[in-house]
Amino acid sequence: xxxxxxxxxxxxxxEGALVLLRCNYSSSVPPYLFWYVxxxxxxxxxxxxxxxxxxxxxxxxxxxxxxxKSETSFHLTKPSAHMSDAAEYFCxxxxxxxxxxxxxxxxVLP
Amino acid sequence: EAGVAQSPRYxxxxxxxxxxFWCNPISGHATLYWYQQILGQGPKLLIQFQNNGVVDxxxxxxxRFSAERLKxxxxxxxxxxxxxxxxxxxxxxxxxxxxxxxxxxxxxxxxxxxxxVL
Numbered sequence: 001x002x003x004x005x006x007x008x009x010x011x012x013x014x015e016g017a018l019v020l021l022r023c024n025y026s027s028s029v030p031p032y033l034f035w036y037v038x039x040x041x042x043x044x045x046x047x048x049x050x051x052x053x054x055x056x057x058x059x060x061x062x063x064x065x066x067x068x069k070s071e072t073s074f075h076l077t078k079p080s081a082h083m084s085d086a087a088e089y090f091c092x093x094x095x096x097x098x099x100x101x102x103x104x105x106x107x108v109l110p
Numbered sequence: 111e112a113g114v115a116q117s118p119r120y121x122x123x124x125x126x127x128x129x130x131f132w133c134n135p136i137s138g139h140a141t142l143y144w145y146q147q148i149l150g151q152g153p154k155l156l157i158q159f160q161n162n163g164v165v166d167x168x169x170x171x172x173x174r175f176s177a178e179r180l181k182x183x184x185x186x187x188x189x190x191x192x193x194x195x196x197x198x199x200x201x202x203x204x205x206x207x208x209x210x211x212x213x214x215x216x217x218x219x220x221x222x223x224x225x226x227v228l
Binding site: 009032036099100102 | 153168203214220
């Protein structure tokens with residue numbers, strides 16, 4: 001069965017530092033992978049998605065993710081964190097039904 | 111373009127009471143989803159509609175939860191009777207395309223309804 005795991009329920013970075021949020025997937029077929037962001041008291045918003053083609057995917061707000069089949073990973077990165085990036089981030093993948101990871105809460109320290 | 115609308119935003123009820131949530135998807139979106147998000151967890155899909163037909167309700171607790179999407183537009187999700195463990199945020203989402211494209215389609219989420227069962 002399709003599943004996604006996110007290492008680290010809470011990540012803290014300083015403003016201006018690199019953001020790295022980890023996502024690994026399990027699948028017997030080539031996956032489609034998504035990153036969604038949830039700001040406090042709001043619904044989820046798509047950051048980026050990998051379907052086919054280029055394995056480095058660029059999204060909104062300066063985020064990008066790289067699909068690595070050999071590592072079954074789709075980690076999310078941003079070169080320089082901003083205070084406004086503080087939110088909950090979810091990795092997700094469709095299988096039998098759409099599955100979300102448990103989420104990683106990103107805190108950005110001044 | 112208006113987003114996905116949900117109401118109410120907050121609801122507090124006592125266990126064994128009934129509650130209903132309403133969702134209005136983005137105009138023209140064929141697919142509608144209801145998710146349950148328990149505090150500290152990722153959203154879990156409860157039910158998925160294609161127009162007014164159910165595509166997947168395998169994770170819907172059918173003994174107490176029901177949902178409908180009349181005329182393929184608005185949808186309501188009902189819980190009757192509610193249990194303490196139903197306390198969660200209920201998210202509605204919609205997407206444009208049909209099932210064969212669902213695996214790559216973007217879902218647009220509403221702000222959710224936060225349910226507290228006492």
